Amino acid sequence: MSKPKLLWLQSITCNGDVHSFFNHPDFFSILSHFELIHHPLLATAYTLDDVLTGEVPCDILILDGAFRKTGFKKSGVEMYDLALTYSQKATHIITLGTCATYGGIFKQADPDNISGFCFDEEEKTECHEVYQNKVISLPGCPAHPKWLSYVLMSLYKNVPIPLDSMLRPQELYAITVHAGCIRNEYFEWKIDTKGHGLKEGCLFYQNGCQAPYTHGSCNKIPWNEVSSKTAVGTPCFGCTEPTFPKKALFKTKTNMGIPSDVPLGVSKRAYLTITGIAKSFKIKKFEERMITYDR
């Protein structure tokens, strides 16, 4: 059986998704299942000049970076046009990272003209109509290395990947980053952390954490095998969302002390009712430091 041909094509990008995938513990093993046609940082059979001809083979196309119809050129070739050329050839297209999916950070430079490939934030682009049946969205800034390996290996083994309305794998994005957060006890009793990096407290109420309404599995599939932003006491920045990046990421936006965003799928009325009840109790355990070193 010949290996699927994998083409990794970059538009405007910071290389974050490339480096993220380098951190996969099984990086070489995963790539060994594919014929790497081109990769932005690895030596491959075809050079960038070969890729720019639009003639190299491609079964699985990874699109990385944000798109603009004109002005993002490599050696005189518009990357948007090149992406369209290989999208027609490819059997599967992976929009890797928030920039390629929604526009992300790079969209901020020219919000009217820069977007993701199939989505401009939450709006569908014209590519959505044409390619929706072969696109898989993997938003994240960067995307988790194991999210990409899940998709690549599922495609390799021809295992179906159920997608949601934003073409994201449900296996990875049906839950929120809040699911599996080790601070959930503090969230339940509405006790905020007293500072970043502390083991105690939740980051949702004052410190900007967007995990309860951010699609992603950062706390189900740990980063670097061990950790996550919220695990170490940093708020989730909502980097997998079409709205990324918001401003003031370390501060929760509130209206008279009431969070302007509440957990996904929960009405504000329901949330405030539960919050009011939970806040009425003082749980001694959660007021104390978790670990004491001076006994």
Place this chain on the structure above:
Amino acid sequence: MEKIDKRTRKKESIIQAALKLFSINGFHKTTIPDIATKLQMSAGNLYNYFSSKNILAKEIIKYTSKVLGTEIQKINMMDISSEEKIKKIVGIYFKISQEKPEMIDYFLRVYLANREVFNDGCEGMLCVSEFMTELMIFFDNGVSSGELRNQDFFSAFGLFMGYLGGMVFLKGEGVLPNDIEAYVDDIARNIYAALKS
């Protein structure tokens, strides 16, 4: 089902009778036999519905919170400005204080004055959560739409409800020269002026 409905209705009639007696005579001076007599039932039977006076007191505050919360929820659901909502909330609060003065009096003269009765089971906002939730929704909507100034919740809440509670208290003391509903427009205007962005 009919049996459950009958029991629910009976509990509600006990709550309403007790609400009146507690708010008029005070919590400590009102006894379970007093409430039972008012309802023409035996004290023993009343205990089948509420096993103690303290438990009854807590159920009453939940009941009044629900009644007020339901009224404010109706206003919150209206497609009108925060300024208009303030006027409606002030209006309904004063209307209840006229038509069912025991509802507001209970909160002011029983709930706030006998905290030891409510400490166990009504901590914090536990028994008034429906009322508090609707006020939070009101403030949140007002700030989201840009009509109200963003500030600490309790500074806004205290201004709003402290003001209304104070007026109803003055009415109860018989010192207001006018009917309380005559103050709705002015008070709503004052509250809006203090809260607007």
